[in-house]
Amino acid sequence: MDKQLLKAAYSPEDFRQNGHQLIDLLADHLNKTLNKSSTKVINWDNPSEEYQFWNNFLLNGKPSDLNNEILKRSIHLHHPHYMGHQISPVAPVTGLTSLLNAILNNGMGIYEMGMAPTAIERVVVEQLCKEIGYDKKSGGFLTSGGTLANLTALLSARKKRAGNDVWENGTSNKLAIMVSEEAHYCIDRAARIMGLGEKGIVKIPVDEGFALKTELLEQSYNKTIHEGYEVIAIVGSAPSTATGIYDDLNAVGDFALEKGIWFHIDAAHGGGAIFSSKYKSLLKGMQKADSIVIDGHKMMMMPSITTALLFKEAVDSHNTFRQKADYLLQESMEEDWYNLAKRTFECTKYMMSLHWYTLLKIYGKDLFDEFVTTLYDLGQKFGAILENDSFFEIAVKPMSNIICFRIIDKDLDLPSLNKINVTIRQKLLEEGEFYIVQTKINGIIYLRATIMNPFTTEEHFKELLNNIKRKAIPLLNS
Ligand SMILES: Cc1ncc(COP(=O)(O)O)c(C=O)c1O
Numbered sequence: 001m002d003k004q005l006l007k008a009a010y011s012p013e014d015f016r017q018n019g020h021q022l023i024d025l026l027a028d029h030l031n032k033t034l035n036k037s038s039t040k041v042i043n044w045d046n047p048s049e050e051y052q053f054w055n056n057f058l059l060n061g062k063p064s065d066l067n068n069e070i071l072k073r074s075i076h077l078h079h080p081h082y083m084g085h086q087i088s089p090v091a092p093v094t095g096l097t098s099l100l101n102a103i104l105n106n107g108m109g110i111y112e113m114g115m116a117p118t119a120i121e122r123v124v125v126e127q128l129c130k131e132i133g134y135d136k137k138s139g140g141f142l143t144s145g146g147t148l149a150n151l152t153a154l155l156s157a158r159k160k161r162a163g164n165d166v167w168e169n170g171t172s173n174k175l176a177i178m179v180s181e182e183a184h185y186c187i188d189r190a191a192r193i194m195g196l197g198e199k200g201i202v203k204i205p206v207d208e209g210f211a212l213k214t215e216l217l218e219q220s221y222n223k224t225i226h227e228g229y230e231v232i233a234i235v236g237s238a239p240s241t242a243t244g245i246y247d248d249l250n251a252v253g254d255f256a257l258e259k260g261i262w263f264h265i266d267a268a269h270g271g272g273a274i275f276s277s278k279y280k281s282l283l284k285g286m287q288k289a290d291s292i293v294i295d296g297h298k299m300m301m302m303p304s305i306t307t308a309l310l311f312k313e314a315v316d317s318h319n320t321f322r323q324k325a326d327y328l329l330q331e332s333m334e335e336d337w338y339n340l341a342k343r344t345f346e347c348t349k350y351m352m353s354l355h356w357y358t359l360l361k362i363y364g365k366d367l368f369d370e371f372v373t374t375l376y377d378l379g380q381k382f383g384a385i386l387e388n389d390s391f392f393e394i395a396v397k398p399m400s401n402i403i404c405f406r407i408i409d410k411d412l413d414l415p416s417l418n419k420i421n422v423t424i425r426q427k428l429l430e431e432g433e434f435y436i437v438q439t440k441i442n443g444i445i446y447l448r449a450t451i452m453n454p455f456t457t458e459e460h461f462k463e464l465l466n467n468i469k470r471k472a473i474p475l476l477n478s
Pocket residue numbers: 086144145146147148184186237238239240241266267268269295305307
């Protein structure tokens with residue numbers, strides 16, 4: 001075998017040439033999207049047409065067209081008209097750290113398989129813990145996404161708070177977790193994965209502002225205990241996904257302390273506000289939490305998926321997956337901080353610490369302040385514009401960069417209005433000039449915008465609303 005293909009696949013010169021071309025393509029793309037000279041945020045195609053295209057491209061497409069086609073057929077988060085799901089338009093330098101990661105491909109499971117990124121990860125985690133207000137006992141690690149991090153935190157909670165060591169012995173005890181009914185679905189899923197079942201997820205209703213009703217905690221806890229459950233944890237949202245409202249973390253933290261249960265905060269979206277001098281107070285009480293999840297790929301300008309799971313007591317992160325024999329090695333825990341697979345769900349994981357560290361090193365933590373503060377300010381501004389426009393109604397005054405609103409008309413009933421709002425969102429998607437999403441709250445369909453791009457302006461909000469009105473008026477009059 002002459003290994004021609006292998007030589008081509010590993011050619012440093014091809015890599016150099018293709019790499020330069022790709023960087024040029026992406027820099028032009030950033031220029032066009034950030035400055036809005038490309039009109040569309042998405043070139044919508046339905047799933048079966050898209051599938052046909054790529055099936056055909058594999059046989060007939062020109063390799064030199066591949067990257068261009070991928071670009072054309074992807075949603076553009078750097079476009080200021082992108083106001084959809086909660087994913088960052090990445091700081092371009094983290095595209096370069098992604099490249100570095102991809103080529104080095106250190107697996108991170110044990111120290112030798114990633115010396116620099118492992119040590120860097122510890123530095124990053126310590127910075128985050130300090131910002132939260134945790135003391136020296138704290139620690140944590142980076143992991144693959146908020147969903148996995150929330151599950152891992154709840155496993156830590158079970159390890160520490162369940163009377164029986166479930167990890168070691170299994171259990172038929174009835175365990176329960178308390179959480180707001182507005183929490184992200186991954187908490188519910190995590191509890192089910194842990195075998196808690198539907199009844200083991202105690203959903204606490206929210207108030208009219210969509211925050212967990214703290215006055216119901218005592219009653220709900222007592223009822224759950226009375227039914228024979230062992231409550232191991234309570235989860236606060238910072239903020240919840242649909243409406244972007246922060247729970248009263250201080251009150252939830254006090255409740256957890258009083259009951260001796262684990263307090264976990266899902267700050268996947270809004271944890272980055274620890275860096276915002278203006279909005280940090282939304283997280284008041286967060287240092288009471290036993291564990292906190294913060295996504296780098298949501299409000300911290302990093303590529304997917306990059307998540308921090310932080311613990312008030314680092315020892316808890318060691319104990320989660322610890323097996324019986326490991327207890328004998330308790331003394332060696334300090335030396336063991338660098339063998340990350342002992343603490344993470346993953347065995348192999350990518351060098352995500354490079355993104356956090358590079359942003360901190362090049363721009364400093366004030367970059368995160370600028371990003372979060374700008375976006376949350378924009379959320380307030382968009383909310384105010386909507387409140388002053390009788391064509392629309394907002395679900396709740398925004399607390400963050402997530403805003404739910406809908407077209408209203410006093411002459412139409414709810415099903416008709418729901419239909420109109422759904423139709424508008426679909427038309428926007430197909431047209432591709434703006435990207436927003438929709439959500440259903442208490443049976444009411446809302447249009448949902450998450451302002452993710454710091455270069456979105458009030459002018460863009462007005463253009464969006466005018467666009468929606470143009471589409472809605474004929475529907476309202478028909
Ligand atoms: C509050 C909250 N928690 C968890 C998640 C899930 O995080 P990931 O997508 O990183 O798995 C999301 C995603 O939107 C979220 O909004």
